[in-house]
Amino acid sequence: MTQAPKPPALRPGLVPGVLSILAMLLVWTLASQLTDRPQTLPAPWHVAARIARLAQTGELWFNAGMTLFRVAASFALAMAAGMALGLWMGRSRAADRWLNPATIILLNVPALVVVVLCYIWIGLNETGAILAVALNKIPVTTVMLREGARALRPDLDDMARAFRMRPALRLRHVVLPQLAPHIAAAARAGISLIWKIVLVVEFLGRSNGVGFKIHLLFSSFDVEGVLAWALAFVAVMLAIDLFLLRPWERRANRWRQDAA
Amino acid sequence: MRLDLESRSFGPRQVLGRLALSVARGERLAILGPSGIGKSTLLRILSGLDRDYRGRREGQETLAMVFQEPVLLPWRDAVANIAIPAGCAAAQARDWLARVGLAGHEAKFPRQLSLGQQRRLALARAFAVAPDILLMDEPFTSLDAETGARMLALTDALLSGSGAGLVLVTHDPAEAAALGARALHLGGQPARLQND
Helix, strand or coil: CCCCCCCCCCHHHHHHHHHHHHHHHHHHHHHHHHCCCCCCCCCHHHHHHHHHHHHHHCHHHHHHHHHHHHHHHHHHHHHHHHHHHHHHHHHCHHHHHHHHHHHHHHHHCCHHHHHHHHHHHHCCCHHHHHHHHHHHHHHHHHHHHHHHHHCCCHHHHHHHHHCCCCHHHHHHHHHHHHHHHHHHHHHHHHHHHHHHHHHHHHHHHCCCCHHHHHHHHHHCCCHHHHHHHHHHHHHHHHHHHHHHHHHHHHHHCHHHCCCC | CEEEEEEEEECCEEEECCEEEECCCCCEEEEECCCCCCHHHHHHHHHCCCCCCEEEEECCCCEEEECCCCCCCCCCCHHHHHHHHHCCCHHHHHHHHHHCCCCCCCCCCHHHCCHHHHHHHHHHHHHHCCCCEEEEECCCCCCCHHHHHHHHHHHHHHHHHHCCEEEEEECCHHHHHHCCCEEEEEECCCEEEEEC
């Protein structure tokens, strides 16, 4: 028996997706033409031209690259720490009781407070910036992974113990595949949260990156520039979701398909 | 291996009473009794999965377990489902698949196999450990009569071929008889072993 080729998951949502983006562009165009001050809301083609200019000078690539590096570093840190903590808290009731109050407190401290404190305590440097972003995301990942760890199948646990599987093998083949949907959800929710906080961190205390550029443009009230940088980076993040996260999710879910 | 059990309780309720059990390579035992009497608990103690009992368990034999449900890794194909838990090479896993009649199903995931095939895969996984004693917990339930009979014959052949001992937990004396296993009855409250 062969497996039927699965149609790409993109296809069904493609037409409505493109149409809804076109509709948003149309509303933007109309609104920009109705305002008499182009400084307040520039037309989409002006923003597009600005993006093109930024790309030509290389400014876009350098600053978007720096922001992307900070996103990647804090994402990796937050996912690793959040997964370890979530797994631990989901498996051990004692760990959950001890760590839960700290998790709830950290979940509710405003991102800005964490950023400011990190900058003051660690310094206005890359470590402070990345740690500040990761600290904002760790409790969110922890809580999501804890729910997954609580729902781990006890029969598979027994099987792994009965066959004396080594801890590393057990983690890789028994535990992580069960957590995959939770990890994917945490990653999806995390990447968007993280890049928003990275911009705040750059706005407050870095001398490059998209957030720093927006800081400069804010002081001159340059809406066109702000929109150009924001949209360019949104495109980067969308590309990561489409070409990195989704294919990985599809691959991880291969086993759910029935035989043809 | 030998078990001298004093008691096993769940909360205030004592399930298993004083009993002694020993089994060696080549020896086949069946533990019979009604549902809920503590057969599976006894098997879990024998397998080392349950350590919360009073008594002594000794023996250096390699054990392998076949659970009531197949308990396979749904996200790994048939070969990996043998190779990963049993810790054997992929070639050996393929060999075991062929021996339980699953040749040609190597790349399938568990949910693409029928229940009978999944149970044979679980059996192959247990034998891939090269056990001295095989522990089986009602492995033939919810199979139709014909599939059940084929599975019994296959188990018998693999046990004879490998020389492994067997502890089978079942409620069906016919299964014990088909495998030529000495039947021990578990009964009473708390449950003890009664020889036939």
